[in-house]
Amino acid sequence: MDKKKRVPRTGWVYNKVKEPESVSDHMYRMAVMSLTITDPTVDKDRCIKLALVHDMAESIVGDIAPSDNVSKEEKHRREKVSKTQKGNLFFMGGEYEFQSSSEARLVKQFDLLEMILQAHEYEELEGTPGRLQEFFDSTAGRFQHQDVLQLISSLDEERGHHMAEEESKNEAQRGGSEKLNTPPRDS
Ligand SMILES: Nc1nc2c(ncn2[C@H]2C[C@H](O)[C@@H](COP(=O)(O)O)O2)c(=O)[nH]1
Numbered sequence: 499m500d501k502k503k504r505v506p507r508t509g510w511v512y513n514k515v516k517e518p519e520s521v522s523d524h525m526y527r528m529a530v531m532s533l534t535i536t537d538p539t540v541d542k543d544r545c546i547k548l549a550l551v552h553d554m555a556e557s558i559v560g561d562i563a564p565s566d567n568v569s570k571e572e573k574h575r576r577e578k579v580s581k582t583q584k585g586n587l588f589f590m591g592g593e594y595e596f597q598s599s600s601e602a603r604l605v606k607q608f609d610l611l612e613m614i615l616q617a618h619e620y621e622e623l624e625g626t627p628g629r630l631q632e633f634f635d636s637t638a639g640r641f642q643h644q645d646v647l648q649l650i651s652s653l654d655e656e657r658g659h660h661m662a663e664e665e666s667k668n669e670a671q672r673g674g675s676e677k678l679n680t681p682p683r684d685s
């Protein structure tokens with residue numbers, strides 16, 4: 499039975515995000531990102547296909563997060579087992595896994611971009627700007643493509659504004675409560 503539409507993304511589960519997205523949701527938005535590619539040196543259709551299958555094995559082996567401390571080799575072994583169950587078609591010969599093409603390398607950047615975009619959306623939904631900072635830290639410096647870098651800078655700008663607003667709101671509340679707790683000056 500194919501479960502990928504019901505496999506929640508582990509990173510959000512570990513961070514107690516309510517109603518976390520599924521692996522399919524994640525792959526779908528990466529495919530939409532691939533649809534918007536304007537770079538003539540990259541095969542757009544290939545990117546769309548890679549986006550739609552790159553985490554297919556997770557519907558069998560589960561969505562392994564960095565904090566699970568599963569080695570690359572062990573993850574590869576588990577996914578290899580799932581290939582025999584799913585047929586090689588869905589894995590496109592390990593192109594994504596071994597990052598062996600410019601399309602695979604761009605789709606990996608979409609993978610990370612999609613994740614921090616989702617992290618930002620959860621922070622906005624919860625009204626907790628900055629709470630999911632670890633996802634931004636773990637992806638820092640991993641983007642090279644011009645189009646992706648442009649999106650990252652607008653995302654960072656918007657998120658930075660919201661974090662600054664939150665900070666000044668908290669400061670005002672702290673200031674307010676300090677006033678309330680400060681004993682009246684001797685009259
Ligand atoms: N808690 C964290 N989880 C993370 C981080 N980076 C990735 N992840 C999660 C996201 C997915 O659930 C899973 C693997 O994602 P793939 O798209 O590569 O299958 O790991 C992080 O920094 N913190």
Ligand SMILES: [Mn+2]
Pocket residue numbers: 524552553609
């Ligand atoms: Mn992915």
